[in-house]
Amino acid sequence: MKLSPLTRRRWENFKTKKRGYFSFWIISTLMVLSLFAEFLANDKPVIMAYEGEIYLPVLRTYSESTFGGVFETEADYRSESVQHLIEDGDGWMLWPPIPYSFDTIDWNTEGAVPEAPSARHWLGTDDIGRDVTARIIYGFRLSVIFGLILTFLSALIGITVGATQGYFGGLVDLIGQRVVEIWAGLPVLFLIIILTSLFEPNPLALLLVLLLFNWMALVAVVRAEFLRTRNFDYVDAAKALGEKDFVIMWKYILPNAMVATLTFLPFLVSGSITTLTSLDFLGFGLPAGHPSLGELLAQGKAN
CATH class of the missing domain: 1.10.3720.10 (MetI-like)
Known part of the structure; x- marks a missing residue:
């Protein structure tokens, strides 16, 4: 996209204002990243494989029966039973950096909630065990x-x-x-x-x-x-x-x-x-x- 001389001059003038310029990029980066929140923090894998097929749980909903389970309800990828089913089908799962969604309750916290920051929960948990x-x-x-x-x-x-x-x-x-x-x-x-x-x-x-x-x-x-x-x-x-x-x-x-x-x-x-x-x-x-x-x-x- 070609900018007009006036627009280019305004942009160059804006770049001289360092505080505003860097604030613009910081806020813009945070806003863009937040739009892809499901790929950054989710209790579903970003991508996975099962019996040679590729699945995208972040974008689509799959029932447990899709992976050889009994139930027709949505698969709980954090449960050991579903993970064993996927492993038995020569599958694998790629999790997002934060394997929790905003409403995911971690029932396996090491201490009482709210939990302090740790490697498991970078900023700790709230009072019912959700990742902050x-x-x-x-x-x-x-x-x-x-x-x-x-x-x-x-x-x-x-x-x-x-x-x-x-x-x-x-x-x-x-x-x-x-x-x-x-x-x-x-x-x-x-x-x-x-x-x-x-x-x-x-x-x-x-x-x-x-x-x-x-x-x-x-x-x-x-x-x-x-x-x-x-x-x-x-x-x-x-x-x-x-x-x-x-x-x-x-x-x-x-x-x-x-x-x-x-x-x-x-x-x-x-x-x-x-x-x-x-x-x-x-x-x-x-x-x-x-x-x-x-x-x-x-x-x-x-x-």
């Missing part, structure tokens, strides 16, 4: 994906509301601002806790609840940019040519407004992740069993 390293990897992925989706939806709503207020102004802007100010004045944390306690929490419901309040962050920035830009000559020229309001907003004004908007997006992402982690820490976030950074923090505090 595996839960961090899966929890990081869940938090990042949740934060990115929440940020995207919040930006979509916030940009739409701010653009509408700033472009049309007048009564539309007046009513919109009063609604935003009233909505922003609500005790957000208490309302989120109340709403999440009314129903059984799940990722989608939690996303919708947080979306009710998260969209306001970009409204003021987009509104200010549209108020400033709507009276420029090129906007008047577009109106004189008969362009529709939506086309003018989308094609002519929004690209200029995005410069200021993009500077807020990293803070919106980090804020979304922090909010999810805080709710999980307080016990009002994701349901029990989900890999959660906040739940790990709560266990660390308790133990």
Whole structure:
């Protein structure tokens, strides 16, 4: 892919800022690795062989009967009986670096749980014997994906509301601002806790609840940019040519407004992740069993 001279110049300028440049690569590497969490931490082999056939348990589900067993249920590759069946079929298994998934309970820990870090569990186990390293990897992925989706939806709503207020102004802007100010004045944390306690929490419901309040962050920035830009000559020229309001907003004004908007997006992402982690820490976030950074923090505090 060929970059424009302007993009190359911006990239070279970004590389001179060492702290930001190395932070970018560290975060990007962690995000990419977390996308392949199943290949890094799993209680299933990455690849295996049985009677000359190759199997990919990470990608497909195989019953125990596939390997000569009796049951039609999914094979438990950690059980000695399944391992003996595979060995009898001249098979082998290649395990991931961490042979535990986020919900795998190790019933063979050497001491009481939570267990201290060891060669078996790099960061120890939690209070029911699950591997902490595996839960961090899966929890990081869940938090990042949740934060990115929440940020995207919040930006979509916030940009739409701010653009509408700033472009049309007048009564539309007046009513919109009063609604935003009233909505922003609500005790957000208490309302989120109340709403999440009314129903059984799940990722989608939690996303919708947080979306009710998260969209306001970009409204003021987009509104200010549209108020400033709507009276420029090129906007008047577009109106004189008969362009529709939506086309003018989308094609002519929004690209200029995005410069200021993009500077807020990293803070919106980090804020979304922090909010999810805080709710999980307080016990009002994701349901029990989900890999959660906040739940790990709560266990660390308790133990």
